[in-house]
Amino acid sequence: MSAQVKKEAVSYRFMLPLVLGTMMNPLNSTMLATALIPLCNSFKVSVGQGAILITSLYVTSTIAQPVMGRLADLFSAKKINTLGFILVMIAAIIGVVAPSISWLVVSRIILGLGTSAAYPSAMALINRKYAQANKPVPGNVLGIVAISSQVSMILGPVLGGLLTQYLGWKGIFFINIPWVLLAVYLSRAIPDYPAAPITVKESLFKKLDVIGILIFSLFLLSFMFLFIQRPFMWELIIPPVLLLILLIVWERKEQTPFIDVRLLADRPALLLVYLRTLATNYVLYIMLYALPQWIEGIKHLQPAKTGLMMLPDSIVAIGVGLLISKSTKLFRQNLLGVVFMVITCIGFYLLNAQVSIFMIFILTIILGVAEGLNMIANQALLNIEAPLAQKGVSFGLYRTFGYLGAILSSTQLKTLFHEGITDQRFHQLSYTVGISCSLLILLLIPLWIRRRSLSAAAQAPVS
Numbered sequence: 402m403s404a405q406v407k408k409e410a411v412s413y414r415f416m417l418p419l420v421l422g423t424m425m426n427p428l429n430s431t432m433l434a435t436a437l438i439p440l441c442n443s444f445k446v447s448v449g450q451g452a453i454l455i456t457s458l459y460v461t462s463t464i465a466q467p468v469m470g471r472l473a474d475l476f477s478a479k480k481i482n483t484l485g486f487i488l489v490m491i492a493a494i495i496g497v498v499a500p501s502i503s504w505l506v507v508s509r510i511i512l513g514l515g516t517s518a519a520y521p522s523a524m525a526l527i528n529r530k531y532a533q534a535n536k537p538v539p540g541n542v543l544g545i546v547a548i549s550s551q552v553s554m555i556l557g558p559v560l561g562g563l564l565t566q567y568l569g570w571k572g573i574f575f576i577n578i579p580w581v582l583l584a585v586y587l588s589r590a591i592p593d594y595p596a597a598p599i600t601v602k603e604s605l606f607k608k609l610d611v612i613g614i615l616i617f618s619l620f621l622l623s624f625m626f627l628f629i630q631r632p633f634m635w636e637l638i639i640p641p642v643l644l645l646i647l648l649i650v651w652e653r654k655e656q657t658p659f660i661d662v663r664l665l666a667d668r669p670a671l672l673l674v675y676l677r678t679l680a681t682n683y684v685l686y687i688m689l690y691a692l693p694q695w696i697e698g699i700k701h702l703q704p705a706k707t708g709l710m711m712l713p714d715s716i717v718a719i720g721v722g723l724l725i726s727k728s729t730k731l732f733r734q735n736l737l738g739v740v741f742m743v744i745t746c747i748g749f750y751l752l753n754a755q756v757s758i759f760m761i762f763i764l765t766i767i768l769g770v771a772e773g774l775n776m777i778a779n780q781a782l783l784n785i786e787a788p789l790a791q792k793g794v795s796f797g798l799y800r801t802f803g804y805l806g807a808i809l810s811s812t813q814l815k816t817l818f819h820e821g822i823t824d825q826r827f828h829q830l831s832y833t834v835g836i837s838c839s840l841l842i843l844l845l846i847p848l849w850i851r852r853r854s855l856s857a858a859a860q861a862p863v864s
Contacts, residue, residue: 414590416545419526421584422482422519423546424553425489425577426462429512430455431557432564432573440570444502451502454509460625461513463804464618469514470521470797471659474790475608478525479593481793483585485518490581496574508574520546521797528784528792529594540777543784544726547776548719613652613659620644621801625808660798661791670851671786671795674779675802677735677844681775682806684742684837688749688768689714690814691830696761698822699754710761717769722777731778731785732845732852738774739841741767746838750831753824782848 433440433454441451473481492512499505523546531538564572623640652658665672689711696707725734748764780799787795813833817826 414587415530416542418584418587418591419482419519419523420545420549421580421587422485422516423523424549424556425519425580426513426516427550428553428557428560429516429573429577430458430462431554432561432576434558435562436565436570436573439565440505443570444505446502453506454502457506457509458513459804459808460622461510462517463625463801463808464621465514465517466521466800466804467617467660467794467797468614469518470525470793470795471609471614473518473522473525473793477593478522478529478793479588479591481518482522482526482591483588485515485522486581486585486588488512488515488518489577491515493574493577493581497571497578512577517797517800520550520800521793524784524796525793526591526594528789530592532789533594538784540727540729540781541723543781544722544777547780548722548726551715551719551722551772551776554715608657610652610655610657610659613648613655616644616648616651617659620648621805624805659794664788664791668786670847671783673844673847674783674786675798677841678779678783678799679802679806679809680837680841680844681738681742681779682803683810684746684806684834684841685768685772685775686807686810687813687830687834688742688745689772690810691749691818691827692761692765692768694814694818694822695752695827699824699827700758700761710758711765713762714765714769714772717766718773718776721770721773725774725777731782732848734774734778735782735845735848738771738778739838739845741771741774742841743835743838745771746831746834749834750828752827 437451437454438448440454441448444451469481469485472484488511492508492515495504495511496508499508527538527542527546560576561573564576568575620641623637623644627637627641648660649662652660652662693707693711696702696710702710728734745764745768748760748767752761752764783795783799784792813830817829
């Protein structure tokens with residue numbers, strides 16, 4: 402009995418600092434929402450100018466997640482996790498004493514780098530811990546990591562509002578200081594799992610694949626630039642396409658590539674996880690961003706009431722995530738996740754100014770079920786497909802594909818709602834969301850075929 406308690410206590414001490422770390426990125430992304438206007442007023446800049454504080458962290462995180470994951474794979478994942486905490490501390494101090502908006506941009510960029518280290522290094526540490534014990538990673542452990550991000554997304558605007566009200570906008574930067582100190586203190590319980598040492602004959606520049614990282618970063622920047630232009634210019638597709646081709650060619654010839662394209666070719670199931678993540682996040686973020694705007698613009702509810710209307714979505718997502726986290730029936734989870742997204746899509750199409758608040762409430766619950774199913778199933782599938790030695794960069798890329806889906810959704814919403822929100826424009830979203838859901842169903846077919854083949858192989862008699 403005491404041994405069991407001790408085992409659980411060690412697991413608790415191991416997980417808590419990792420959870421605190423993974424919460425920092427979404428927390429700092431969402432806290433700014435309630436502090437942006439006071440911050441802009443303080444520096445006498447417009448909210449449009451202040452929006453660079455949002456995009457600077459967002460773009461940095463999109464690029465930095467796989468980079469930090471790569472560093473965690475090459476070196477000690479614990480050291481990279483600690484490095485992330487140090488960068489967050491530096492960013493927090495700069496943010497608190499920043500004399501201008503430019504210094505705040507610097508703070509947010511460093512904050513993006515620091516918070517990007519937490520998730521991929523945490524996943525690398527978790528996998529190495531259980532691999533050392535010759536055990537698979539429990540589903541509830543993966544679920545805790547996934548759900549912690551969801552919790553921090555809910556906590557962010559609330560905490561940001563409280564901090565801004567009682568400490569001013571600097572409070573959203575200051576809160577990172579005690580947060581980091583607590584996480585670093587608790588991190589002492591995390592054992593170190595160093596990777597294979599780099600020999601004298603190996604060049605760190607070559608081992609890290611700096612050229613590959615630069616090409617990948619330029620590809621992401623050109624891809625994001627393509628979708629923020631108004632009006633959309635088709636000729637801007639050429640740079641990201643050329644950079645993607647260059648990235649594939651370069652990484653194929655590298656012995657230690659930043660993105661192992663040969664692995665993706667050998668393991669198409671891994672690539673399909675990334676594509677499903679991009680499509681899933683596109684659908685979910687469209688729904689999460691569009692519905693509140695429609696509620697405020699068409700139903701004319703105040704922001705506070707709109708926030709309460711969306712609260713069931715987050716609560717249900719967390720509850721569903723906790724409920725299914727121990728399940729190993731990942732295909733069923735993915736299928737149900739897509740089914741609930743399709744139901745939500747149909748609900749979007751049926752919404753109009755005459756719809757009751759109760760029906761909107763039901764729709765947010767269905768959306769929460771879809772969100773909870775997908776965030777657990779996709780992460781669990783990735784953990785199965787990614788090699789142990791590349792867990793860090795694999796989970797970093799997982800976050801990057803998720804960000805790309807969010808960027809695509811926010812770009813479409815800006816284009817569609819730039820002249821105001823109407824039922825007709827809102828219904829147009831259901832068409833593109835329906836196409837994405839159809840694509841997700843097609844992407845489930847290879848997973849179903851593989852599941853059938855693995856089941857047949859397991860049942861085959863041993864000769």
